[in-house]
């Protein structure tokens with residue numbers, strides 16, 4: 109059997125074709141902790157939900173472009189590639205002629221698949237830039253809040269997010285890890301672009317053995333590995349900022365804060381101190397005040413604060429905490445708390461953001477820029493903060509605020525998506541459906557009949573990583589992988605690159621030459637590799653040429669230092685290496701943010717009571733976090749994901765007491781609902797949750813039943829989440845939380861439709 113190596117966001121792995129033609133999958137031999145997501149790959153690869161041929165929504169084919177509420181509700185008609193490309197090119201041309209390039213939305217957010225050349229967003233952006241540009245999107249669903257906030261606080265978000273303290277340094281030096289949002293092992297197998305050795309997974313497992321005490325602050329007990337023997341603080345969701353302020357106040361009240369550090373390295377402590385003491389609002393943010401909000405007992409808060417001051421302590425905040433209403437506050441308050449401890453820049457101490465969120469945070473692998481496809485320049489300046497996509501489509505011409513700017517929503521006529529699934533990632537999917545009714549045309553490139561593909565007018569089938577040659581590797585990866593094609597393209601699927609090259613040819617004006625630069629895919633791989641190699645060789649590394657790399661199948665990248673401490677340089681020389689903030693220091697107060705005058709994000713970390721909270725009708729706090737069994741919506745048809753379902757519905761975890769009160773037993777199908785929408789899910793009883801909290805992961809393919817009022821019969825939590833920004837400052841995604849009621853589903857189970865393609869008029873092949 110011939111095994112070949114490839115990589116993915118869930119890690120490098122090997123594939124072969126068995127004698128019966130089935131795809132065989134095994135981990136990379138050097139991976140100490142392969143991801144359970146690998147169990148999905150074989151069954152998903154050629155699943156019946158793959159898109160086999162270009163397809164056009166019947167109404168669009170018959171009536172031409174225009175707004176339509178039939179998107180997602182109508183059959184498709186297969187067409188040949190020439191016709192499909194003629195239709196897309198003609199429509200792109202019409203829209204840019206009649207409305208200008210700004211009327212093309214090409215933000216196209218999403219993870220697509222690993223691979224440095226065939227990265228769908230890069231391909232699409234390069235193409236759209238060449239033909240005159242597009243309205244773009246900024247930031248991400250992952251970090252919509254922190255990417256805006258951190259530059260104000262520490263100058264460079266990348267320092268915290270990509271060059272934070274490394275796991276080896278933490279294991280050696282940290283004595284107490286206070287983990288707001290926990291350290292969920294399920295998340296760290298994933299790294300954008302891939303990782304060959306899952307070092308973060310291994311590090312999480314060795315916390316206990318290394319003698320690192322873990323304080324787990326989370327509504328879920330299993331947000332830390334069992335081996336860490338963490339002390340669990342089952343906090344009320346959405347109240348971490350209050351707990352942090354209570355801890356900070358305790359440090360202050362007991363004189364445990366490091367005044368010298370605050371004076372030398374921070375700006376604005378005096379004002380923050382006034383806020384903590386209650387000078388402005390008459391409310392001291394003491395442990396008792398915090399306890400009433402976050403439901404962690406006051407004595408436990410005081411005890412934790414003392415312990416933090418007594419030992420080498422790392423304060424970490426997961427990314428999930430900034431993906432909620434007022435998501436700035438837990439990040440800012442966490443940083444302020446760490447600053448008061450005075451350990452920022454010391455090995456094992458200070459602040460971190462995203463340990464347990466994703467694999468590359470804390471990984472000590474090499475920090476190299478990998479080969480990448482140049483995207484060119486976008487001649488159109490118009491952009492939206494990425495999570496405002498439904499607002500943009502529903503409110504053209506309206507103005508809104510963002511990070512000190514006053515922006516206007518463009519009038520978008522053509523939506524072009526390649527490599528993402530808005531019907532996975534966006535909130536309030538009922539509203540998104542209405543928004544998707546507005547443009548004249550929606551084009552989607554997809555390997556699968558996802559809900560995004562089903563809501564398009566023109567669906568172009570694309571290959572997956574296994575069906576094309578590429579170069580792979582992620583941030584902090586130890587290997588660069590020659591991703592050799594392992595299977596023939598499914599049906600008539602083509603690479604995104606080939607599709608866009610075909611469009612460029614039709615649009616003329618030199619677009620094709622500019623897009624392909626006259627290279628074949630293999631020539632592109634060689635070109636990107638050799639350009640990258642030259643740079644490394646110039647820096648003294650011995651890197652094989654492309655042919656040798658391709659033949660060997662992988663190249664072990666030059667390693668960097670294992671030990672790394674965030675802001676160690678700044679601590680050593682604050683005058684010589686100041687931060688890129690207005691004061692050159694860590695901003696506990698930001699005059700810039702204060703001057704914006706936003707009610708939902710003042711100029712210092714604060715407790716802001718949430719506008720959305722549990723009610724009598726919707727009393728349960730829903731956590732819609734990342735799935736343990738897949739990557740977002742990707743791999744949902746795979747075996748690991750499928751095996752977790754309950755009667756084909758996504759599992760929702762509920763505390764036994766909450767289940768009992770509702771007559772719900774383990775394995776029951778339940779209806780989860782609020783004023784925005786409803787879905788079915790399969791009840792799993794668990795005492796690992798704080799009572800009053802239910803947990804339904806994201807990523808079950810959206811499966812709305814129109815005959816049942818849009819009920820998602822599969823269990824996608826984004827029918828329940830509000831399409832509301834974290835704050836005006838960052839306009840980030842706040843999809844992590846919602847308020848719901850859960851009841852037992854009675855009667856026959858409605859059929860699942862997402863497991864097969866939509867109705868299609870097939871074309872003989």
Ligand SMILES: Nc1nc2c(c(=O)[nH]1)N[C@H]1C(S)=C(S)[C@@H](COP(=O)(O)OP(=O)(O)OC[C@H]3O[C@@H](n4cnc5c(=O)[nH]c(N)nc54)[C@H](O)[C@@H]3O)O[C@H]1N2
Nearest residue numbers: 218219220221249250527528529533553732740741742843
């Ligand atoms: N409620 C709630 N919602 C959330 C979150 C949350 O915490 N709570 N988290 C958010 C976060 S952090 C994120 S990052 C987003 C993720 O949202 P997305 O990144 O949009 O989700 P994916 O399912 O990864 O979508 C990628 C799509 O690309 C397709 N694809 C794969 N390879 C290729 C390719 O080569 N070409 C093309 N054209 N397509 C390809 C896949 O089939 C898949 O449908 O979700 C967000 N949504």
Ligand SMILES: Nc1nc2c(c(=O)[nH]1)N[C@H]1C(S)=C(S)[C@@H](COP(=O)(O)OP(=O)(O)OC[C@H]3O[C@@H](n4cnc5c(=O)[nH]c(N)nc54)[C@H](O)[C@@H]3O)O[C@H]1N2
Nearest residue numbers: 250289295298325326345346426427428465733734739740
């Ligand atoms: N297996 C897998 N791993 C993934 C992904 C995936 O889809 N699958 N997606 C990747 C992506 S794109 C991203 S951006 C990262 C996201 O990383 P995160 O956003 O950090 O991940 P989540 O799992 O959504 O949330 C982490 C934990 O935060 C806890 N939490 C939620 N609300 C609160 C709260 O109010 N207070 C406290 N203290 N805790 C709370 C939840 O219990 C949850 O398990 O994950 C990455 N890793």
Ligand SMILES: [Mo]
Nearest residue numbers: 248249250251
């Ligand atoms: Mo993300």
